[in-house]
Amino acid sequence: MSAAGTAPATEDRAVRVLLSKVGLDGHDRGAKVVSAMLRDAGMEVIYLGIHKTAEAIVRAALQEDVDVIGLSSLGGSHLAHGQQIIDLLRQSDCEHLPVVLGGTVPVEDIPRLEEIGIRAVLRPGSSREEIVGIVEDLGRRARAAI
Amino acid sequence: MTDDPTKALEQAYRQGATDNDSWSGIPCQGVYGPDDLSELDYQEALGDPGQFPYTRGIYPDMYRGRLWTKREVCGFGSGRDTNERMRFQIANGVSGLSIITDNNGSLGIDADHPMGITDAGTQGVSVSSLADFEELFAEVPIDRVSIAFDNSGLDAFSWMALYVAYAERHGIDPAKLRGTVQNDTLHFLYCGYGDSCPVDLGLKTSVDIIEYCTHHMPLWHTGNVNFYDLREQGLDAPQEVAFGFGNAIEYTEKALERGLDIDAFSARRSFYCSAHIDLFEEVAKIRAARRMWARIMRDDFGAKAERSLQFRFGAHTAGVSLTAVQPLNNVVRVAYQALAAVLAGAQSVHCCSYDEPIGLPTETSQGLAIRTQQILAHETGVTRVSDPLGGSYYIENLTNQIEARATAILATIKEQGGMGTAIRSGWVQRQIDEALLLREDEIEKGEKTIVGVNEYRQPPETETPGGFHAAPEGQGERLAATVRKLRAERDNAAVAKALRELHAQAQLGERHNLIPAMVAAAHANATIGEMLGTVRIALGHDYDPMGVLQPPAEIAA
Numbered sequence A: 001m002s003a004a005g006t007a008p009a010t011e012d013r014a015v016r017v018l019l020s021k022v023g024l025d026g027h028d029r030g031a032k033v034v035s036a037m038l039r040d041a042g043m044e045v046i047y048l049g050i051h052k053t054a055e056a057i058v059r060a061a062l063q064e065d066v067d068v069i070g071l072s073s074l075g076g077s078h079l080a081h082g083q084q085i086i087d088l089l090r091q092s093d094c095e096h097l098p099v100v101l102g103g104t105v106p107v108e109d110i111p112r113l114e115e116i117g118i119r120a121v122l123r124p125g126s127s128r129e130e131i132v133g134i135v136e137d138l139g140r141r142a143r144a145a146i
Numbered sequence B: 001m002t003d004d005p006t007k008a009l010e011q012a013y014r015q016g017a018t019d020n021d022s023w024s025g026i027p028c029q030g031v032y033g034p035d036d037l038s039e040l041d042y043q044e045a046l047g048d049p050g051q052f053p054y055t056r057g058i059y060p061d062m063y064r065g066r067l068w069t070k071r072e073v074c075g076f077g078s079g080r081d082t083n084e085r086m087r088f089q090i091a092n093g094v095s096g097l098s099i100i101t102d103n104n105g106s107l108g109i110d111a112d113h114p115m116g117i118t119d120a121g122t123q124g125v126s127v128s129s130l131a132d133f134e135e136l137f138a139e140v141p142i143d144r145v146s147i148a149f150d151n152s153g154l155d156a157f158s159w160m161a162l163y164v165a166y167a168e169r170h171g172i173d174p175a176k177l178r179g180t181v182q183n184d185t186l187h188f189l190y191c192g193y194g195d196s197c198p199v200d201l202g203l204k205t206s207v208d209i210i211e212y213c214t215h216h217m218p219l220w221h222t223g224n225v226n227f228y229d230l231r232e233q234g235l236d237a238p239q240e241v242a243f244g245f246g247n248a249i250e251y252t253e254k255a256l257e258r259g260l261d262i263d264a265f266s267a268r269r270s271f272y273c274s275a276h277i278d279l280f281e282e283v284a285k286i287r288a289a290r291r292m293w294a295r296i297m298r299d300d301f302g303a304k305a306e307r308s309l310q311f312r313f314g315a316h317t318a319g320v321s322l323t324a325v326q327p328l329n330n331v332v333r334v335a336y337q338a339l340a341a342v343l344a345g346a347q348s349v350h351c352c353s354y355d356e357p358i359g360l361p362t363e364t365s366q367g368l369a370i371r372t373q374q375i376l377a378h379e380t381g382v383t384r385v386s387d388p389l390g391g392s393y394y395i396e397n398l399t400n401q402i403e404a405r406a407t408a409i410l411a412t413i414k415e416q417g418g419m420g421t422a423i424r425s426g427w428v429q430r431q432i433d434e435a436l437l438l439r440e441d442e443i444e445k446g447e448k449t450i451v452g453v454n455e456y457r458q459p460p461e462t463e464t465p466g467g468f469h470a471a472p473e474g475q476g477e478r479l480a481a482t483v484r485k486l487r488a489e490r491d492n493a494a495v496a497k498a499l500r501e502l503h504a505q506a507q508l509g510e511r512h513n514l515i516p517a518m519v520a521a522a523h524a525n526a527t528i529g530e531m532l533g534t535v536r537i538a539l540g541h542d543y544d545p546m547g548v549l550q551p552p553a554e555i556a557a
Helices: A029-040 A054-063 A078-091 A107-116 A128-145 B005-014 B042-046 B079-091 B103-107 B130-136 B154-169 B199-216 B227-232 B237-257 B262-268 B279-300 B329-343 B363-378 B393-415 B419-424 B427-444 B475-489 B492-506 B515-523 B528-538
Strands: A016-022 A044-052 A068-073 A099-103 A120-122 B069-071 B097-099 B146-149 B178-181 B223-226 B269-275 B313-317 B348-350
Touching: A016 A029, A016 A054, A016 A078, A016 A128, A029 A044, A029 A068, A029 A099, A029 A128, A029 B427, A044 A054, A054 A068, A054 A078, A068 A078, A068 A128, A078 A099, A078 A107, A099 A128, A107 A120, A120 A128, B069 B363, B079 B097, B079 B130, B079 B363, B103 B154, B130 B154, B130 B475, B146 B154, B154 B178, B154 B199, B154 B515, B154 B528, B178 B223, B199 B223, B199 B237, B199 B262, B199 B419, B199 B515, B199 B528, B223 B227, B223 B237, B227 B237, B227 B269, B237 B262, B237 B269, B237 B279, B237 B393, B237 B419, B237 B427, B262 B269, B269 B279, B269 B329, B279 B329, B279 B393, B313 B329, B329 B348, B329 B363, B419 B427, B492 B515, B492 B528, B515 B528
Parallel strands: A016 A044, A016 A068, A068 A099, A099 A120, B069 B348, B097 B146, B146 B178, B223 B269, B269 B313, B313 B348
Antiparallel strands: none
């Protein structure tokens, strides 16, 4: 699943990522670690924090012109929250904007999340290489497609 | 690693221990001997189990007297869902109950809060009013079982009010209730609930609980200072102890300021610690904590009663150490961690279920966690002798080292003016943030091996062994509908009257205890969002911690 090199090269601007959590789940350790990883890899990260509505996340993503949305979910509501974000992106004609979801997700739910339109699911224990590679790749492809 | 099986076998055969520092970075020698303990005075530093400074345990007979309380944290969906699971636990041999509220409850909002409907009941039981307690405790003999409430923020305040009201409604004298409310509002700031429980409000409600229970519920533990959640953030063992004690000292000082006698309330204080993966370090950590607490209570607070000096603790195996990949490996991790807790002399133990990094526990996974405790209690023989590792050159040395490190950190906290100040200045948060990245770095660089994650990997599973817990479709909506129905059907004039009274009493000053007015509001079927919102607004905070709802007209300023 690596890496940045496989995507078509576009302008040199760093990939911009918005990370956040929908709803009441406050387990933010993962989101903080991933934010730091992506920043270390040279990406621009906007960490919106916990307790956000899906609307607030999509609005911020569009305003900030990000290339990828990252959702962290450790509360068991990943299907509902993932669906809300994808629906809102569709309504804004932004379904090309890739959404990555990380957190405590049973493997059985990964195909369901992919059906909804989540582009990648990262479970606990994913390596820095995997995380950075997937986000960077999706971000560059998304930008090239515009 | 090599692909050649012969070479791989040879490498595996020749491999030595790779990690010679403890999990907390304490360098360890290959062997310890009498020279490492030359200055140890048995009576002064250890004492027999049951004797000051309780390093070796708080009871002379430890588990021969009574085994640890076997609890498994429980809470999901409605009161009825959780009640069913509790009965399953009882049928399978737990010896105490432990209930956790959902995020709505933790934040102090109801199931029908516009921001919380999707998540209601997902990470704990949904409780918005006394009606939910009726379902939750149906046919549970609350005057005869010990129940732990894992409520730490303002939810501790609302749950105590609901519990007292529930007991009264059923003709049970609250003085007979046994159990624990976590009531650690300071640590709550670091548990992912944002600023839903501001420091001043948290300290006020925490001390209200301590004061109320000291006078009216003598068997109830008024707080279970939570080391565990701090450790889960990535802090090391000495930090866990020091930060936890920093918080515990803050509550103790506030309770004294309220006018309580140190020995009157300290007998019913307790702690909730992590049982992490570094077996000997964890045992040493607890032994150090017992010694430190006894001396802090005697020397700094002048406590005299034996129970005030004793560090009573429940242990929670380390959720953060578990892995989502190869999840059955977690059964083994949990067993070692529970062993550490018991070798350290825990008063109660919660074993994580192996599917903790995947979701809430299923009956299968939680059943196995209960059996893990039972095998430990009844097959391994570890219950025979008090403090079985006491006197080990290594353990005593490690105990001393952890105590020295934790004492130094605690001194830094005191220099800053105590934990309240260290929290407000952001110092605590910085320590946590640094620790978090340090832990991640260790794993990534391979300094710490996590089997299945950075070593011994295998292709990902395609299904969760034993199945997984999924919240039923539409659960949040159903829970929200129950609260809306309650609002429509209850005597709203009585609710308004109770909330006005609570609001008025909250303005009578910091020292005025609000539990009785909260209990009255609970009897009137006010919701937790309404009760806590009323207290919040009366004490100068937003009515709604999420900043969405407006206060009802009867209490709006």
